[in-house]
Amino acid sequence: MKIKIALIAVAIVILSVSLYYFKNAQVTLDKSGELNLRLGGIFSKFGLQDSNLIKKYVEEKKMGSRRYLNTYREYNARRFSGTDFENALKQGLEKTGFRIQKTEQFVVKDAETFIFKINFARYDILTIRVNKVRPPAVPSGLKKYKNPRVAIVMDDFGYNMNNVDSLFEIGEPVTLSILPNLTYSRKIANFAKSKGYETILHLPLESHRKDVKEEIDTIRSGMSETEVTSMLDREIASVPGLSGVSNHMGSKATEDMGLMTTIFKELRKRKLYFLD
Incomplete structure (x- = not known):
């Protein structure tokens, strides 16, 4: 009787263990959500975002009796450091059960390619491919131009002396656009x-x-050429040493072809430019 009971107990244990392993074998291991939470910030920091994601797919794999999901992501990036990215991954995955199982680096056509494979236990959970795209070579004989220049213009000066001293302390070339015939013009x-x-x-x-x-x-639309010329003379004289003229609030006046022709003719005589 005792032997019979012992055999039944052993059978129950064997059955329980078998059911446990069978049940787990049917559950697909999916670690993608956990990885996204851990690595999302790192991906963004290195410019690996949805906007430059060129390929992504998820496939179910099987190792022994265990099924699991493997995610593949491929990005194009202009600026990317494989070494810095690998170090960031190692730090982000520290003490998590995940690890970088393999890294590769090679050159294909016009891109330097990096591949990183991340495992959980024995399972390859995530494969990341980054193509560091090289800028196209400049054709020989192509005319080269200097870098573009930016002009900084600050306007509405003339009412007071506020911030004038501070502006000159910047030490950069700034153009002051001064309203005419004001107290401090x-x-x-x-x-x-x-x-x-x-x-x-x-x-x-x-x-x-x-x-x-x-x-x-x-200066308004409908003014005669004499009125415009006289007013322009007075306004130019109130800002000595000027190099040009900029438009202040002139959405209507600048639509008047006749008016602007008169203004440009006077500016041309004085070799002054016009900034709109």
């Missing part, structure tokens, strides 16, 4: 010239907007 122009800064006239022109107060001596 001439003073700021002379001060800027003494510091070696360029100045231009911020020319008040008629706007479509009626909710904004016009400046003194605003």
